[in-house]
Amino acid sequence: MSGVVVVGGGFAGVWSAAGAVRLARETGRELTVTLISPGDDLVIRPRLYQSEPERMRVSLDRILGPVGVRRVAATVTGIDTTGQTVTAADRQGNSAEIRYDRLILATGSELVRPELPGAELLFDVDTLPAATELDTHLNRLPDLPPEGRFTAVVVGAGFTGLEIATELADRLGTIAAAHGEEARVVLVERADSIGPELGPGPQQEIADALTALGVEHRLGTSVTAVQPDLVVLSDGTRLRTRTAIWTAGVRAGGLTAAIPGTRDRLGRLAVDADLAVTGVPAVYAAGDTAAAAAEPGHQVMQCCQHALQLGKFAGHNAAADLLGLPPVPFTATPYVTCLDLGSHGAVFTNGWDRRVVATGSVAKDRKRKVNELWIYPPTDDPDELLRQADYRFSVRQITEPRTS
Ligand SMILES: Cc1cc2nc3c(=O)[nH]c(=O)nc-3n(C[C@H](O)[C@H](O)[C@H](O)COP(=O)(O)OP(=O)(O)OC[C@H]3O[C@@H](n4cnc5c(N)ncnc54)[C@H](O)[C@@H]3O)c2cc1C
Numbered sequence: 001m002s003g004v005v006v007v008g009g010g011f012a013g014v015w016s017a018a019g020a021v022r023l024a025r026e027t028g029r030e031l032t033v034t035l036i037s038p039g040d041d042l043v044i045r046p047r048l049y050q051s052e053p054e055r056m057r058v059s060l061d062r063i064l065g066p067v068g069v070r071r072v073a074a075t076v077t078g079i080d081t082t083g084q085t086v087t088a089a090d091r092q093g094n095s096a097e098i099r100y101d102r103l104i105l106a107t108g109s110e111l112v113r114p115e116l117p118g119a120e121l122l123f124d125v126d127t128l129p130a131a132t133e134l135d136t137h138l139n140r141l142p143d144l145p146p147e148g149r150f151t152a153v154v155v156g157a158g159f160t161g162l163e164i165a166t167e168l169a170d171r172l173g174t175i176a177a178a179h180g181e182e183a184r185v186v187l188v189e190r191a192d193s194i195g196p197e198l199g200p201g202p203q204q205e206i207a208d209a210l211t212a213l214g215v216e217h218r219l220g221t222s223v224t225a226v227q228p229d230l231v232v233l234s235d236g237t238r239l240r241t242r243t244a245i246w247t248a249g250v251r252a253g254g255l256t257a258a259i260p261g262t263r264d265r266l267g268r269l270a271v272d273a274d275l276a277v278t279g280v281p282a283v284y285a286a287g288d289t290a291a292a293a294a295e296p297g298h299q300v301m302q303c304c305q306h307a308l309q310l311g312k313f314a315g316h317n318a319a320a321d322l323l324g325l326p327p328v329p330f331t332a333t334p335y336v337t338c339l340d341l342g343s344h345g346a347v348f349t350n351g352w353d354r355r356v357v358a359t360g361s362v363a364k365d366r367k368r369k370v371n372e373l374w375i376y377p378p379t380d381d382p383d384e385l386l387r388q389a390d391y392r393f394s395v396r397q398i399t400e401p402r403t404s
Contacts (some may be wrong), residue, residue, distance in 0.1 A: 002032070002099040004318050007076045007255070009037025009060050010045065011304055014309040017069045018389035025067075025386060029323050034070040035060065036088055036098065043128045045108075046304050047262060047371050049164040049340070051171055055133035058379060066382035072098065079103070079258040081280050102282050104319035105259060105269070106311060109288035109302050112249040118226030118300045122155075122246040125164055130391065134245065138172065141242060142179050145229070148240025150176035150183045153231045156248030159339060160196055162206060166342030169213035172243075177203025186239060187217040190248070195220070195339075196331025201308055201354035202339060202347040209344035218317035229263035251303060252289045258282060264291040266302065273329035275314040276321075288316035288343050294332040296354050304375050306332060312391040328391060338367045 004020045006013050019393040024031035034224045035098035041057035060071055061071040074088035077095070085097045111126035113119060141149045150385060152172055154165040165187045172183035187210070189196070194217060195206055210217060218233060223244065225232040231239045252267035261277045262270040268291035270278040275292060277283040285292075287307035292300045301305035309332055317327040338348045349356050358366060387393065 002101045004031065004033045004102045004315070005098060005100035005105065006033065006035045006104045006106055006315070007037075007085065008108055008256070008287070008289075009035055009039060009042055009071075010106060010108045010287060011042070011307040012108070012289075012314070013037060013104070013106035013373065014042050014060070014063055015308050015311030015389060016106055016284075016286050016315035016318070018067060018377070018385050019391065020104075020319035021067045021069060021075050021311040021315075021397050022315050022386045024163040024326070025261065026169045027323065027325065027371040030234060031070055031319055032326040033068075033319075034063060034072060034098065035076055036072045036086070037078055038073065038075045038091075039128075040073060042377065044371075044375065045126075046375060047124040048128065048131035049160065049167050051135060051167075052370075055127060056131075057128065058376060063377045063385065064330075066380060068277055068387055076107070076255060077256070079105075081259060081283060084282060102283070102284065104284045104314050104318050105255065105277075105289050106286045106314070107255045107289055109252050109255040109266075110254070110327040111246070112251050113246060114223075114248075116223065116225060119246075120224045121228060122244050123132070124246050125160065134243075137243065138175060141172075144242055145290055147336040148229055149242050150179075150181050151186070151239065151241040152183070152243040152245065153186045153188060153223070153239055154245045154247060155188045156193075156246065156287070157194045157217065157219075158186050158247065159195070159337075160311070161189070161247040162195055163340045164247060165215050165351075166209055166340065166344060167215055168342075169215050170343050177263075182377070185213075185215045186241075187215055188221050188223060188233060189217065189219050190222045194221050198339070199354045201356050202337075202351055205356060205359050206341065209341035209347075212344045213342055226274075230320065234298065250288075252302075256285075256289050259285075262300075265266060268302075274317045274321075275310060275330055276317070282321075284314045284318045286310040290314075292330055294335065295352075298335070301335070302333060303337075303368075306338065308375070309333065309391070311341060312393070313387055315389070316391050321369065333394065338370050340364075340367050
């Protein structure tokens, strides 16, 4: 009764478990599916830059309970790919071994924090606890000594840095305005351009948003030290602030190192077309842990769009392999991005070269749908969950609004 064991309760893990159950149900077979995750909720990570991050989660039991997925609240600390067991520590610190017939590693990614003086003072929005700590801190700023209290320094002008900086222009602005002051948001980027990895397509819209929102930027610069009321930049500038937020650099979670596979520069495991980890029997990878081919010449991104799809395929294929059914090669839907730009709107792009197809309120409306509807799995609704768990399911088939 070992069955399929999924490690990780994020988007990839949830859809892996649901995808495995769906195939078993469709073929009328018995299959035990277990999901191991330290928390009780699916954390809606892409929304952690928004206010009240505590709201950005959904009970795993309300998603997966109705389809019979067994859930273990624990952290996996080791994987024995020869003996086909994982070691998991529960919240009381008790360790147990859990056997698997097929394993899906879906432990996501994590922010790489820098080594610099005062690094422990940096905030981030990578995890629910970290985002909550920042939210609490922002709300307490009025109680702090005046100098620099309504200034925020955001380090890294990539996807996350841009979303939190443009969001903060208003969020911090509202807090400051209540005390008759103005907010100042400074975006610090080591490269010579904003959003270097986003390419030239959305650059103009991003630049317009930063100007409209009054977000300052310092390019070709990084942070060299942080103090409780100060950030020092590599060009010697000293910025008075109580809020320095680090967003630069994300890698696959550390547990990938427990699998004896090849890893890419992001720490992701090499997988074949069926998402089986290359050269490691009975192990699959999905989401931010998988270096899968999306299209010729392009690997998947560490993003929600790909994590959801990778999960459905990995769940299907792990179950298919165990049940003696043929696998289906992973195929990604056309790559799109939707970058939130605060009250300026958003920018929606198509393709790997990120051609802009919508900006302003049209793109913002789409971003709201992504954030508040499309990335939320159905709760208390086994039939709808299994319908969406089909690897052929398209997000366009979601019609009923869901709220966070
Ligand atoms: C602020 C922010 C904004 C983002 N914005 C966007 C966006 O606009 N669009 C987009 O597409 N993507 C965005 N992303 C990226 C997106 O959130 C990730 O790509 C996505 O969450 C990956 O899903 P996942 O399931 O692979 O990993 P995760 O969502 O990270 O889930 C990993 C799961 O594994 C669990 N886990 C980790 N280690 C262990 C262990 N040892 N044992 C057991 N369980 C473990 C974790 O608790 C978690 O449940 C954003 C991310 C952040 C942080």
